Amino acid sequence: xxxxDTVYTAETPEGIALSLSPAGPVARVLxxxxxxxAKLALWFACGLTxxxxxxxxxxxxxxxxxxxxxxxxxxxxxALGGATPGKRALGLQVVMDSGLPVTPAASITRNxxxxxxxxxxxxxxxxxxxxxxxxxxxxxxxxxGTIVVHAASVTLHTELPLASPVAPSxxxxxxxxxxxxxxxGRASTLTPERLEELAQLARPVTQGRIGQPTALPAGAGxxxxxxxxxxxxxxxxxxxxxx
Numbered sequence: 434x435x436x437x438d439t440v441y442t443a444e445t446p447e448g449i450a451l452s453l454s455p456a457g458p459v460a461r462v463l464x465x466x467x468x469x470x471a472k473l474a475l476w477f478a479c480g481l482t483x484x485x486x487x488x489x490x491x492x493x494x495x496x497x498x499x500x501x502x503x504x505x506x507x508x509x510x511x512a513l514g515g516a517t518p519g520k521r522a523l524g525l526q527v528v529m530d531s532g533l534p535v536t537p538a539a540s541i542t543r544n545x546x547x548x549x550x551x552x553x554x555x556x557x558x559x560x561x562x563x564x565x566x567x568x569x570x571x572x573x574x575x576x577x578g579t580i581v582v583h584a585a586s587v588t589l590h591t592e593l594p595l596a597s598p599v600a601p602s603x604x605x606x607x608x609x610x611x612x613x614x615x616x617x618g619r620a621s622t623l624t625p626e627r628l629e630e631l632a633q634l635a636r637p638v639t640q641g642r643i644g645q646p647t648a649l650p651a652g653a654g655x656x657x658x659x660x661x662x663x664x665x666x667x668x669x670x671x672x673x674x675x676x
Contacts, residue, residue, distance in 0.1 A: 441568050441580065443532035453532055454583040455569045456525045458560070461581060465556075467519035468506070475501050503544065510540045516584070526584035539577040546573035593617045596661035598670040601638045610667050613638070617664035625657070632656035638663055 441453040456464075479497035483490035509517040515527040515535045527535045527543070550559025550571050559571040568580055594617065605613070613635065620628055639659035 441582070443530060453528070453580065455567075456523075456581040456583055457569055458563050460523050460525060460583075461563065461569070464517070464519035464523045464525055467522050468517050469519075471518050472501050472505060475505075506544045506547075507537075507540050510535055510544075511537055514584075515540075520581070524584055525581055527579055527581055530578045530580055535579055539579050543573035543577035543579050546576055549573070593664055593668065594620050594661055596658060596665050598665035599639075599659070599662035600666050601663045603638065605638065605667075609638070613660060613664050614667055617661055620661070629657045632660045635660050635663075 441455050443453055476498060479501070480494055483494035483497070486493055506517050510527050513521065516525060520526065527540070529535055529539060547556075547559075550556050550562070550573055552558045559573070562571045562575070563569045570580060574580055593614070616631055616635075623631075633656050636656060639656065639662075
C-alpha cells in the first residue's frame with residue numbers, strides 16, 4: 434500500500450516531523466478555476482474603469498492586467514497564509530518543503546515559473562509534472578522548494594488539567610497568554626519533572642499574586658499548580674466557577 438500513500442513528511446529546523454497531505458490534481462485544478470473567474474471579474478472591472486479614463490485608460494488597463502496576472506497570486510500567498518482565494522475555498526495552502534510558511538522569494542519564484550508550467554499550452558507541462566510526482570509538485574514548486582497541501586486544522590493541546598483559576602500577577606501579552614495555555618494543554622504529554630521545569634520559567638507570572646491557592650495535580654510541583662491556575666483564568670474561568 435506504500436504506493437497509495439500520499440502523506441508527505443517534512444522536518445522543521447527544530448527537528449519536528451510534520452505530516453503533510455499534498456493537494457492532488459483535481460483540487461488544484463478546481464482552485465485554479467476559482468482564481469481564474471476571480472481574475473476575469475477583476476479584469477472586467479479594470480477594463481470598464483479604463484474606458485472611463487479617456488487617454489489614460491489604455492495605460493491603466495495594461496498595468497492593471499499585469500498586476501492581476503502576476504501580483505495577484507503572490508500578494509494573496511504572502512498576506513493570507515499561503516492561499517489565493519481559490520486555494521482557500523478548497524482548503525489548500527502553499528508551504529515550504531519544511532512545512533514552514535512560504536517565503537516571499539519562494540512565492541515569487543513559483544509564480545514567475547507559471548510561464549514554464551503553461552508550455553506548450555494550457556499548463557500542459559505543469560500538469561505532467563504534477564501527475565508523475567507523488568507530492569504533486571509542478572515545475573514552479575520544484576524550483577521554489579514549495580508544496581501545495583491540504584491545510585487541515587491541527588489541535589495543539591488537550592483539555593486543561595483541573596485547577597482553581599487565579600489571575601496572573603501582571604498583564605500578559607497575547608503571545609504570553611498563548612504560551613501558558615499551550616503549556617497547560619500539553620500537561621498530559623510531559624513528565625511532572627519537565628512540567629515543573631517549564632513552569633519555573635514563568636514564576637514572574639505567578640509570584641506576588643493574591644488569590645486562592647490552586648489544586649495540586651498528582652505529581653506536580655508548586656510552580657506547576659500555580660501556572661495551571663493562571664491558564665484556567667486565561668481561558669475565562671473565574672473564582673466563582675468550578676473548573
